[in-house]
Amino acid sequence: MMREITFADATREALAAAMAADPAIFVVGEGIGPRGGNFNTTSGLYDIYGPERLRDTPISERGFVGMCTGAAMTGTRPVVDFMFVDFILDAMGELINQAAKIQYMSSGRLKLPLVLRGCIGIGHSAATHHSGSYFPHFVNVPGFRVLVPSNPYDAKGLFATALRSNDPVIFLEHKSILFHKGEVPEESYSIPFGQARVARAGTDCTLVAVGSMVGLALQASVQLAKAGIEIEIVDPRTLNPLDMESVLASVHKTGRLIIVDETFQPCGIGAEIAAQVIDRGFDDLDAPIRRLNGAYTPTPYSPPLEAAVVPNVESIVQAVQQLMAE
Numbered sequence: 001m002m003r004e005i006t007f008a009d010a011t012r013e014a015l016a017a018a019m020a021a022d023p024a025i026f027v028v029g030e031g032i033g034p035r036g037g038n039f040n041t042t043s044g045l046y047d048i049y050g051p052e053r054l055r056d057t058p059i060s061e062r063g064f065v066g067m068c069t070g071a072a073m074t075g076t077r078p079v080v081d082f083m084f085v086d087f088i089l090d091a092m093g094e095l096i097n098q099a100a101k102i103q104y105m106s107s108g109r110l111k112l113p114l115v116l117r118g119c120i121g122i123g124h125s126a127a128t129h130h131s132g133s134y135f136p137h138f139v140n141v142p143g144f145r146v147l148v149p150s151n152p153y154d155a156k157g158l159f160a161t162a163l164r165s166n167d168p169v170i171f172l173e174h175k176s177i178l179f180h181k182g183e184v185p186e187e188s189y190s191i192p193f194g195q196a197r198v199a200r201a202g203t204d205c206t207l208v209a210v211g212s213m214v215g216l217a218l219q220a221s222v223q224l225a226k227a228g229i230e231i232e233i234v235d236p237r238t239l240n241p242l243d244m245e246s247v248l249a250s251v252h253k254t255g256r257l258i259i260v261d262e263t264f265q266p267c268g269i270g271a272e273i274a275a276q277v278i279d280r281g282f283d284d285l286d287a288p289i290r291r292l293n294g295a296y297t298p299t300p301y302s303p304p305l306e307a308a309v310v311p312n313v314e315s316i317v318q319a320v321q322q323l324m325a326e
Helices: 007-021 045-053 061-073 085-099 135-139 152-164 213-226 244-254 269-284 303-308 313-324
Strands: 002-006 025-029 054-056 077-084 115-120 145-147 169-174 181-185 197-200 205-209 231-235 238-240 257-261 290-293
Touching (some): 002 007, 007 025, 007 152, 007 169, 007 181, 025 045, 045 054, 061 085, 077 085, 135 145, 135 169, 135 238, 145 152, 152 169, 152 181, 197 213, 205 244, 213 231, 213 313, 257 313, 269 290, 290 313
Parallel strands (some): 025 054, 025 077, 077 115, 145 169, 205 257, 257 290
Antiparallel strands (some): 145 238, 197 231
């Protein structure tokens, strides 16, 4: 049965179902025990499973990531809740040199069923230490699955798949949409990695939107439709693996492409998508590929300045109109 719940509730349902089914799953992080997590990611689960499976930690990211990497090698299924994904940066040595490489280094004898989740994105005056996204860093490293869902339905289905994966998974949740509601089935289900979603069909321009940008793109599409421009919105859902076939199929239909992403433009996911489209779909293009990104600057604390450094509905509309004029 479908009902409307929040993004945070959807992921918590997936986690609760997985923990009930598999005693090897446990959660580690700061404040995820009796308090239920900074964003209610584990609310109510401590009362069921107690401190053995919901283990509050000191502020020691490298320590508990290393511990969970080792635990995953032994066959357990740790979930590391970073609260803000900015904090993951303190554990990059463990992640890149150990978690991402151990399956290759062991010739596949060791699996690494480790889920690393955290909130990303600009908003709510969280300033520069609590507003990062960093998914281009992890897409660049062989070994990680990188997921950036844009809505509650996808969040539950992708998180369920992540909790059963034998690879290390980076699950990124934009804080501006954590409490947005959407239709989600009560029953368990999963969404495969590497399968994009066409969030809106259109004929005039393809817009690939990442994470929270999907909702803004949908709002922009209403304004553009009034002006006679029908955009097709492709939501990648997972960035590694990346479903380029869906992007190429859309560009083949529309002839134009814009990639909208809150993160910085240099070396970003938009550059990778653009390069692959040029390589594999150049003859389908009727205009140059455009990218719309957040400003290349540390995130300001001031709400007006914060709003000025990220794409919004108006900037998306303007970018599409400019491309259609090419």
